[in-house]
Amino acid sequence: MTDMHMMPMAVGTRRLQIWRGDLTGGGLEDFDLETEPGMVVLDAVLEIQRSQAPDLAVRWNCKAAKCGSCSAEINGKPRLMCKTRLDHLPPFEPITVEPMKAFPVIRDLVTDVSWNYRVNEQITPFTPRDDLKEGVDVRDGDFLIDQADTDRMSEFRKCIECFMCQDVCHILRDQRMHNRYYGPRFMVRMASLDMHPLDGVDRLDQIADEGGIGLCNITKCCTEVCPEGIHITDNAIIPMKERVVDTHDPLLKVLGRKPNKGRKKPPPRTSDPEL
Amino acid sequence: MAIEHHDYDVLVLGSGGSGLRAAIAAAEAGAKTGLVCKSLLGKAHTVMAEGGLAAALGNVAPEDSWSTHFQDTMFGGKYLNNWRMAELHAKEAPDRARELEQWGAVFDRTPERLMSQRAFGGHTYKRLVHIGDRTGLELIRTMQDRTVHSNVEVFMETTITRLIKDSGRVVGCFGYRRQTGEQISFSAKALVIATGGSGRIYKITSNSQDCTGDGYALGYEAGAELVDMEFIQFHPTGMVFPPGVAGLLVTEAVRGEGGILRNNLGERFMERYDPKRMELSTRDVVARSIYTEVQEGRGSPHGGVFLDVSHLDSDYVKKKLPSMYDQFLELAGVDITKEPMQVGPTCHYFMGGVKVDSDNGQSRVPGLFATGEASGGMNGANRLGGNSLGDLLVFGRRSGEGAAAVANAAGSVSLPAEEIAAAKAEIDGYLNGSGTENPFQMHKELQTIMGDGVGIFRSKEDLETAISKLEGLEARVGNLKAPSNRLDYNPGWQLCREVKNMLTVSQMIARGALMREESRGAHSRLDHTGYSDYWGEHNIVVGREGDEMKHTPTPVAKRDELEELVEARKEAEKAS
Numbered sequence: 001m002t003d004m005h006m007m008p009m010a011v012g013t014r015r016l017q018i019w020r021g022d023l024t025g026g027g028l029e030d031f032d033l034e035t036e037p038g039m040v041v042l043d044a045v046l047e048i049q050r051s052q053a054p055d056l057a058v059r060w061n062c063k064a065a066k067c068g069s070c071s072a073e074i075n076g077k078p079r080l081m082c083k084t085r086l087d088h089l090p091p092f093e094p095i096t097v098e099p100m101k102a103f104p105v106i107r108d109l110v111t112d113v114s115w116n117y118r119v120n121e122q123i124t125p126f127t128p129r130d131d132l133k134e135g136v137d138v139r140d141g142d143f144l145i146d147q148a149d150t151d152r153m154s155e156f157r158k159c160i161e162c163f164m165c166q167d168v169c170h171i172l173r174d175q176r177m178h179n180r181y182y183g184p185r186f187m188v189r190m191a192s193l194d195m196h197p198l199d200g201v202d203r204l205d206q207i208a209d210e211g212g213i214g215l216c217n218i219t220k221c222c223t224e225v226c227p228e229g230i231h232i233t234d235n236a237i238i239p240m241k242e243r244v245v246d247t248h249d250p251l252l253k254v255l256g257r258k259p260n261k262g263r264k265k266p267p268p269r270t271s272d273p274e275l
Numbered sequence: 276m277a278i279e280h281h282d283y284d285v286l287v288l289g290s291g292g293s294g295l296r297a298a299i300a301a302a303e304a305g306a307k308t309g310l311v312c313k314s315l316l317g318k319a320h321t322v323m324a325e326g327g328l329a330a331a332l333g334n335v336a337p338e339d340s341w342s343t344h345f346q347d348t349m350f351g352g353k354y355l356n357n358w359r360m361a362e363l364h365a366k367e368a369p370d371r372a373r374e375l376e377q378w379g380a381v382f383d384r385t386p387e388r389l390m391s392q393r394a395f396g397g398h399t400y401k402r403l404v405h406i407g408d409r410t411g412l413e414l415i416r417t418m419q420d421r422t423v424h425s426n427v428e429v430f431m432e433t434t435i436t437r438l439i440k441d442s443g444r445v446v447g448c449f450g451y452r453r454q455t456g457e458q459i460s461f462s463a464k465a466l467v468i469a470t471g472g473s474g475r476i477y478k479i480t481s482n483s484q485d486c487t488g489d490g491y492a493l494g495y496e497a498g499a500e501l502v503d504m505e506f507i508q509f510h511p512t513g514m515v516f517p518p519g520v521a522g523l524l525v526t527e528a529v530r531g532e533g534g535i536l537r538n539n540l541g542e543r544f545m546e547r548y549d550p551k552r553m554e555l556s557t558r559d560v561v562a563r564s565i566y567t568e569v570q571e572g573r574g575s576p577h578g579g580v581f582l583d584v585s586h587l588d589s590d591y592v593k594k595k596l597p598s599m600y601d602q603f604l605e606l607a608g609v610d611i612t613k614e615p616m617q618v619g620p621t622c623h624y625f626m627g628g629v630k631v632d633s634d635n636g637q638s639r640v641p642g643l644f645a646t647g648e649a650s651g652g653m654n655g656a657n658r659l660g661g662n663s664l665g666d667l668l669v670f671g672r673r674s675g676e677g678a679a680a681v682a683n684a685a686g687s688v689s690l691p692a693e694e695i696a697a698a699k700a701e702i703d704g705y706l707n708g709s710g711t712e713n714p715f716q717m718h719k720e721l722q723t724i725m726g727d728g729v730g731i732f733r734s735k736e737d738l739e740t741a742i743s744k745l746e747g748l749e750a751r752v753g754n755l756k757a758p759s760n761r762l763d764y765n766p767g768w769q770l771c772r773e774v775k776n777m778l779t780v781s782q783m784i785a786r787g788a789l790m791r792e793e794s795r796g797a798h799s800r801l802d803h804t805g806y807s808d809y810w811g812e813h814n815i816v817v818g819r820e821g822d823e824m825k826h827t828p829t830p831v832a833k834r835d836e837l838e839e840l841v842e843a844r845k846e847a848e849k850a851s
Contacts, residue, residue: 022763038517038606050715054767055759059315062483064523065602066412067318083605106454107764114431117316117423125420126379142334143376144388153381154406157413161317196379229601 014086016044018056019098022107028096029053035086041097042070042081045109057108065227068162072109073098078164078225100167104275113163118273119182122210124266126193129200137198149197156192156236158228159185165222165232171215178275181212184222184232191236194243202263208244210272213237278695279452279459281428283309284682285675286448286463288435288490291319292411292664293647294469295418296671297636297678301467302425304679309461310422311430313453313485317419320471320483321667324411325526325598326395327403328668329661330368334385335392336400341365343399345837346844348662351397351557352626352655353796353806354841355503355814358834359633360653364662364669371668372404380417382406394531397557397659408526408598414664433459435489436772437698438466438497438643439690445497445642446688449698453769456762458699462690464682467636467674468494468645472625473780475773477730478722480622481513481524490649491783492776494629499638500818502651502829503627504780505787506797508658509731511561513621516577520606522621525599527660529584529616530554532595536565537581537615538573544580551851559657559797562620566731569619579619584611620731626658626797627651627783630816633832635677636670642681642688646674652814652832656796705771710756714770717755721748721777729785734801738789745782752778782824787815790826 014035017028031048042060049056060070063082070081075089075096089095103111132138165184171177182190190207193199207213220233230236285301287294290312302308312319331344344365349356372390376382382404383391392401406413423429435450439460447462470490474482491501512525530536536554538544548564549556556564565580575581584592589612593600596611603609603616629638629645630652636644647667654662704710728741752775757767793807794800813828 036518039519040606043519049766054715054757055761055765057764057766061314061318061485062320062323063520064323064481065605066322066409066598067314067483069314069318085606110454110764112454113315117431120420121423123420125424128377139389141373142332142389145381145384146388147384150381150384150406157381157406157416158409159416160322160412192381193379196381199379 015094017094017096020108039086040082041084057110059110068160071162071164078167080227102167102173115275116163119186122269124201126199127201128198152195153192155230156188164225168221168225179272181215188236191240200263201266204247208248281461283307283463285465285678286461287467287469289469290316291471292321292414293667293671295422296668297467297469297646297675298427299421299425300672300675301679302427304676306679306682308427310427311433313434315431316429320486321415322412324664325408326528327405327410327661328664329402330372332369334389339400342840346840347398350844351657351659356655357633357652357832358837364665367669368665375417378417378421380413395660396555403661408528408596436702438493439694441691445640447690462688464685464688465642465678467678468649469647470649472648474622476725476777476781477622478726479522487773488776488780492779498640500630500816502630502814502816504783505791506626506656508624508797509562509620510623511565511620512618515579515617515619525618533587534582534584538568544568575617577617579617581615582618583615585613626654636674644674644678646670705757705768706760710754712751712754714755714767714774718774725781732799732801733788742785748778783817786826
């Protein structure tokens, strides 16, 4: 047991520049602290909260990269604070920590991400098809599903809803088109539902219309920041764009297209979620 | 300032697996249902559950049955379980698993395209329905989506600081919205506590920030009894390095998939502690074994032992344990397909909780229900891996239906003004009172007391010291004050009530641990190392008499028709 490789673990004083403020404005504030080996940014922020700035607002929960609460922009890039080690950041520069920019700030590092929940309410959850066949789709009430289908859906279902893909999406972040595009997170969700072999709802019109998938011009910024490594653009958005093109061919619209794989239309949506 | 108010038939506190399942059940039973959670929806501690959901479906092992699952659960719990709860759980978990799949959950498959099942400590057969190593997240996301389409109204980032009673009955609760500090009250004909455990009383824990025992303390203050609080599960494998992540869970699935434990001599030490089950012995045994190896000088450089999967195919490891692979690579710089992990015990789960009716989840206080980790009884002295996800589904549903039935039969309720005034005065006091105690500091002190005196191995002397120190904190807890008095997103304010809750919980644990003069399951006394016949027949029930906390030995809730199964298992254990 002598082959344990020890990472070099820098310790010493580091400076963090943390954005403090609210909707009316704010700016970076400097904090210096003694670091410990293996410290992550969230450790540093919580230590500053405990010892220097007790009203510093930060949202966190699991501290294990599983709940997706502590998303922030670290040195300008969206990252989970709990998964970002200080000694993996450039050593002789201050570390900046700012709130996500695609959502309204509440205070300091906490943003109002409730828009995402309003979007999700517009998406009809999984609903089994009416025509499930015994021996093919079900057996004595148990679903029959291939592992290959499971693997395909599972990639999307790894999503921890950190909303960093939404944060970095320029349709939302720069163009603020929250009422016209659901964003990468919900393209992933729609893809996982569309790829479920036993689902009976046709969401393609929704993906194309209210969902606004056409607005995505596949810059892959979302894929780059996903902490779960979901291939958002290649495996969710591009296949869904192709499916939409297949069913939204103007000629097919005139001739009347068949519903997607015999699926039913979802109930009408209640609203276009506003930011 | 006017207090925001809402009326519900059923109000559920907590949005982990049990809370979501209870809310769905209550809403489906026709009750107007609200759900209150301290964090954002979908962030609850259930997302950390990795290994799977134990249900005797028999997809992989056709010989499995509810009765074997029941026996395994009873054996794991060292026969202190509430027999009826263990029975209901074993019988109903398969249907709850199927139901989740029908709600859109996606699980790994067998070659026959059915839900696959994996081996886990203490389970006779391959029994855990799973998806990779993120089964809890799958449950949460599935039920979260079901909930928001079930007419359940959700109050996110809302903290409840007190239950409100009227004429001996729970009729609602009071708290505040974390984002703004605005106060809020709810009336409810039935209220379900689904607030999970209290791992944050220890420094080394796998638990989320939210796990501060709120439901245990609020239920206790409202007059409910709690049971088995001395039994705390230390998960055998948490990360031990780097310090910032110490305690972070390393799923039992690592061992389920073939991971091997070794000490610094390279010995597969489980041969000495449980040669039959080895790495897949029950969690209490593995945790004590690791602790003992470290104490006796055979630990790893960072104070744990080695857990190795490098002999397994590297692609298989990445596919079956993807989040473990990422976690060690990112946080510790260790590639688990090439080198061993270092692991040690971490506070993981509370077997104890609010004592409830096994069938409908109601506590002894009318209108007050509890479920999931917040309730006690199902798991006895030690929980088997995989039984928490089954527990929260089976009893989440039962408590939601139970609460709806009570609510549908109840007349309207209202909140007595003086109760609201008292609740308001408490949280105003944390913000603007004359207190001088810093909640961050007191939390640290509490964690030190519990880690030093009420850990894996316990003794009369250490427990008495801990209790006396806890009494010292008790004398100061009324003097807590947030370091800042701002209303919006104030972490110190939040922590004041949480520290009070955790202190109440810690006292329940320490006093129960002192009373139980034996070693059983997750409770190990250095001064009473064997089983006691008396304690093998008794649970410790905690209740409030006046202002005093009282611990009372109470006979185990048995059931005649299950006697044969239990005796058969005891005989089989003796024979082996």
